[in-house]
Amino acid sequence: MNFKKLSKLTRARYLSSLMSLMIMFCSVGIIFVNGFNWGLDFTGGVVTEVKLDSNIKAAQISELLALHSDQDVSVISAGEAGRWVLRYSQVNAESSTSITDVLAPLTHNLEVLNSSIVGPQIGQELAEQGGLALLVAMLCILGYLSFRFEWRLASGALLALFHDVAFVLAFFALTQMEFNLTVLAAVLAILGYSLNDSIIIADRIRELLTSKPKMAIEAVCSRAVQATFSRTMVTSGTTLITVSALWIMGGGPLESFSIAMFLGILIGTFSSISIGTCLPELLKVNSEHYKVEPICDAP
Structure with a gap:
């Protein structure tokens, strides 16, 4: 393995993480300042x-x-x-x-x-239920990741998910495109798609920590990204082609859904590589967290 190549990849991960954090904070600010152009599903x-x-x-x-x-x-x-x-x-x-x-x-x-x-009352109920659906989905994902991986790896994947959702919501707040139930469905779909990329990379990190316990965590994360990069590009690329066809040929009713999915896939791929790997590294994840404890046979 070329150490210089890994070093360049590590620096690229750090730079992309800083960019992701800036995007996330700006997105949250845009959402609070602009608000959403609620569709008829929510306003009546x-x-x-x-x-x-x-x-x-x-x-x-x-x-x-x-x-x-x-x-x-x-x-x-x-x-x-x-x-x-x-x-x-x-x-x-x-x-x-x-x-x-x-x-x-x-x-x-x-x-x-x-x-x-x-009626507006029904619209308000839909908005509340939509927000509750997002919250429950995030909590379920947190529970699954904490059970499936060590919490440090889980935290990276969860922050990446929050980053992706915030970016897509900020786009609709900035452009004032209509936010309706179709867009909400796209946001929930983005959660699942982005989680898939994060799990693939986290699983590779865990394998490397187990098989190469003496390797530096920076090299482990960079090698995990390198090992999964081609797979991530192929899956994201083919999905983007499908969403683009839906965007172009689906017409007005599917336009907002297609745009949300397109942006979510792009930013989800980016955040899985950046935030998804750098936060666990910052939290000092290491091979000791995956060390197998021997079971005592004594009564």
Whole structure:
């Protein structure tokens, strides 16, 4: 093994860890300062299914709805020509009559098939349950990692997870893209994906600490990254290709989900290599923590 190569890799890990910490603190600040542009799932609104002339386009409907709503509107094809599912805030469109008036410039041949209202109280409950889901997921991951690995390795993986979630949430807070249940589902998926990379590297660190107890921890972490780097790049690269295809061809309804997943995979790969290895090293993890204790046969 080339010692100089490992030294360069160690310096790269330290530099990337500093960058990750800066990103994490900036992300938390952006979230607190900007807040989120909550979608209708959380703030309440109206979901209406209508049938119009088949020659009317989604852009025409969106333009008219945007003039009568203070939030982003969503126009989704219902699978049949001229049939649309409309999602908009409950400001000037509280009934089927008002939506008829709004879309009157397009056509008078409009039929409201069904309409449902999501109240603010339900939206607040969804927001609370979403936050609770994130908290429970993080606690379950912490419990699993502490059982599967020594707590020092577990802490690195957990901080990397927090870093990834904070970055994705900060992106939506900074751009003020609509934050809805689809984005929340993407954030929960990011937790699982990022955890996978962290576990692979942590498992390699544990193997090296057991098989080479006299090796310096800096060299152990660098060698673990080196051994898993190609595998990480292949898995992350293929997943990014899939998410990119979903982003490009999935249309508006899947755009926010695809963007969140794309950013989460990128930053998750980065943080698993940086924070996921440097924090255990900082906490002085060593081979003694994985030393097998002999079982006494005496009664």
